[in-house]
Amino acid sequence: WRNVICDILPRGADEAVAAIDKEVRLLAVALWRDIAEWAEKEGDAMRHLELFTGDQSASGAATCGAALQATWAFIPATDLFLVVGEDLVGCTLEGLFTVSG
Template sequence: MRDAREVIAVHPTAGWRACKWARKWRSAMAAILPSGFDAAVPLTDTEVRKLGLLLWKDIVKWVQETEGNRYLGLFRADHQTSKTFGWDGKEMPSRGLEPLEPGATPPEWSFVPVTDLFLVVGEGLVGVTTEGIFAEKAKGQKRTCLRECYKPKQLTDQNGADNGGPPKSEDATA
């Protein structure tokens, strides 16, 4: 078993160092996913889905600033009506892309390749089987929640000083 930091920072076979962006995501994957020695979790696991959504949003944000933006259309939900094709009186049955609740906004994405994203960004660290998804880490290591993977942003005042510290009492009139 390789050192945990080495698994996150270095490609397993080529020895390439992961960039800062990839190390951030790889360390989150290592923290959230269980060890492959213990058991895999289903891809529908809440923490896996949250991490997958954040990873997807980060990638989409970057792709939208490049020429690759048009390729995101392959994943976008299609919100066409019967009028689009001239079928005014012949409404087609729902195909599952409409929101479940009336008045809810329609989904932006019809497909998000989360498994592929985990396998590409987490190459050499993440594995997927029919049982679920897991990480290469020591047996018995506990999983953490997504919110525990990132430090909360510090509040700073206008001159850059830290506004952290003990809360101020509202009734401190003395």
């Protein structure tokens, strides 16, 4: 994942890319799915993952339509990049970047 992060994120704080950038969002989703799949197999981690799931109640299905419901309501993208990219990824108000040098 660290190599993929380096391929997507620009080098240096001056070139930071916003967390809402399409490529960054797609990378965050792929990374989250991989981590969530791994975590679901680990003991009681599923209980913790439930904090991030979307509303699967009947009222939610009626409002959004079953096809539009997402499994995940929130993905902690910036946190993922900072943890997986420890000593590699930086974050400022302007966005995410890889550390030069």
